[in-house]
Amino acid sequence: MVKCSFCERSAVYLSRASNIAYCKKHFLRYFDRKVRKVIRKYGMFRGKEHIIVAVSGGKDSLSLLHYLSRLSEKVSTWKISALLINEGISGYREVTIKDFLKVVNKLGVDYSIASFKEEFGATLDDMVKIGNERGLPYLPCSYCGVFRRYLLNKVAREMGGTVLATAHNLDDMIQTFMMNLLRNNWERIARLGPVSGVIRHPKFVRRVKPFYKIREKETTLYAILNNLYPSFVECPYAQLNVRWIIRRQLNQLEEKNPGIKYSMLNALLTILPLLREKYAEEEFLTCQICGEPSTHTICRACLFRKELGLL
Amino acid sequence: MAIKVKLPNGDLKIIDDVNEMKVGELLEKLGLLREEYIVTKDGYVITDEDVVVNGDEVVLYAVVSGG
Numbered sequence: 162m163v164k165c166s167f168c169e170r171s172a173v174y175l176s177r178a179s180n181i182a183y184c185k186k187h188f189l190r191y192f193d194r195k196v197r198k199v200i201r202k203y204g205m206f207r208g209k210e211h212i213i214v215a216v217s218g219g220k221d222s223l224s225l226l227h228y229l230s231r232l233s234e235k236v237s238t239w240k241i242s243a244l245l246i247n248e249g250i251s252g253y254r255e256v257t258i259k260d261f262l263k264v265v266n267k268l269g270v271d272y273s274i275a276s277f278k279e280e281f282g283a284t285l286d287d288m289v290k291i292g293n294e295r296g297l298p299y300l301p302c303s304y305c306g307v308f309r310r311y312l313l314n315k316v317a318r319e320m321g322g323t324v325l326a327t328a329h330n331l332d333d334m335i336q337t338f339m340m341n342l343l344r345n346n347w348e349r350i351a352r353l354g355p356v357s358g359v360i361r362h363p364k365f366v367r368r369v370k371p372f373y374k375i376r377e378k379e380t381t382l383y384a385i386l387n388n389l390y391p392s393f394v395e396c397p398y399a400q401l402n403v404r405w406i407i408r409r410q411l412n413q414l415e416e417k418n419p420g421i422k423y424s425m426l427n428a429l430l431t432i433l434p435l436l437r438e439k440y441a442e443e444e445f446l447t448c449q450i451c452g453e454p455s456t457h458t459i460c461r462a463c464l465f466r467k468e469l470g471l472l
Numbered sequence: 473m474a475i476k477v478k479l480p481n482g483d484l485k486i487i488d489d490v491n492e493m494k495v496g497e498l499l500e501k502l503g504l505l506r507e508e509y510i511v512t513k514d515g516y517v518i519t520d521e522d523v524v525v526n527g528d529e530v531v532l533y534a535v536v537s538g539g
Contacts, residue, residue: 163521173517182519219537284516381535385517390533393480409534412507 164444174382177419185386192383196228196371203355205369208326209238213322213366215267216243216272217311218257220384220391221328225372227389229326230268243272243324244316246309249284253396260391275357277308277317282471290340291469301398304465311462317366329370332377332408335425337409351436353429362445362454376422409420473525477502480509480534495530496520508535 163172164183170184200206214229216222226243233239243265247254258274263271278284281289285308289301317325334353341349357368372380384390399405415422436455447453448460450472455461466472485502487493493501495511496519506520510533513524514518521524524530 163519171516172519175519175521177520185517189484221537359506377537378507378535379509381533382517385512393482393534412536413507415507416505 166181173386174379174404177234179420188382192363192375192379195229195375197232198357199374200369200371203369203373205326205356205371206239209323211240211321211323213258213317213320213325214241214270215317215325215327216261217247218245218254218259218261218391220389221329221330221372221377221380223260223389223391224380224383224387225326225328226264226385228383229371230270236422240320241270242270242320243270244313244320244322245272245274245317247278248272248278248305248309248314249277249286250396250398252282253394256392256394264389273316273320275312277312280312281308281466285398288469288471295470297468297469300400300401300467302404304364305398307461307465311453311460314364314366318364322366323331325366327368327370328372328380328381330372330375330377330425331422332411334370334373334406335411335422336404338429339411339427340403343403347436348440351433351440352434354437358463362447364447364452365445372432374426380407383426413462419424475524476529478529479537482507490526490531492523492525494520495522498524498530502534509519509533510535 163175164170165172165184166182167186167187168184170186172182174183174188176183206212212229212233214222215225216226226241230241231243243261245258245261247258277288283303285305288304292299292304313325338350338353341347348462355370355373357365381390411422443455445456446458448455448463449458450463451460453460453462463472473489474486475485477485477498479485487498487501496506499506499520501508511518512531512533513528
């Protein structure tokens with residue numbers, strides 16, 4: 162039995178990067194301190210906030226909702242609400258919605274569910290089918306990412322949210338960093354900070370990532386220790402995304418070189434100020450069709466809708 | 473006697489050619505990465521360095537989300 166480095170209890174987590182073992186109590190304390198430090202360092206929340214937590218029903222977002230809900234009990238001027246986007250992925254999303262409802266009801270958190278079908282007139286499954294029939298060159302994750310981000314911002318604003326918290330963790334960040342590095346897309350990398358960086362628009366809800374420095378293994382353990390771990394279900398489209406391959410390779414690297422993920426995140430944090438300087442002047446435009454924030458005169462969501470015949 | 477391993481998708485793997493091994497070695501034997509799983513025994517989370525023996529039943533939780 163491996164013992165905790167701080168007490169006599171059995172360890173539940175062994176950080177191979179720092180060679181420290183944690184029992185349940187000390188792991189939760191370590192986790193809490195690490196998240197609080199990120200929140201404080203990057204000024205994620207102000208005195209009065211309506212925090213909208215983007216929740217998919219997966220372990221990371223359920224953990225974030227649980228964590229912020231607990232934290233908000235100590236701050237009477239914070240209100241927490243949850244927002245789930247139902248893309249319409251058959252055999253997948255209906256399962257995670259059940260897990261989502263179980264947790265929001267248990268925590269007593271207000272919530273809203275917005276769907277692709279209601280907002281855009283088609284589910285993601287429909288979009289993929291139409292895209293294939295029309296010979297469009299996009300992967301399912303391309304539609305999903307664009308429409309999901311669009312709805313998160315729009316509905317969070319409609320809910321009266323002052324800040325949108327997403328459960329992106331360290332692993333997500335370095336995977337996205339690597340994906341954009343491979344595509345030589347530095348403008349996208351400039352947006353990978355713990356708080357939304359270069360985007361300025363009156364309709365844009367500020368975004369924060371409190372789990373920015375938390376490893377996916379740690380958010381998973383937090384979920385298990387707090388009885389939040391949801392049903393095991395995989396998105397049928399996930400393996401089509403290059404992220405799937407990069408994630409596996411980064412995990413293999415970490416296995417052989419403990420600590421390499423932290424180094425990658427630090428590399429990202431080192432380059433971010435330089436990139437922000439380069440892209441600082443960028444003002445977001447307003448989409449001429451839907452009136453939402455956009456980097457171009459017509460936003461990506463409206464372009465997709467046009468191509469799919471949904472506009 | 474054997475070590476029974478319940479995978480996240482519900483499948484069961486049986487390891488019957490060793491008496492005891494570390495959790496990390498068990499995952500390696502199954503071709504899995506330590507980075508991608510959390511292991512429990514009798515409902516309690518155990519670490520990669522803990523030892524499991526013949527007769528134990530462990531449950532694997534996926535760290536990598538499928539979404």
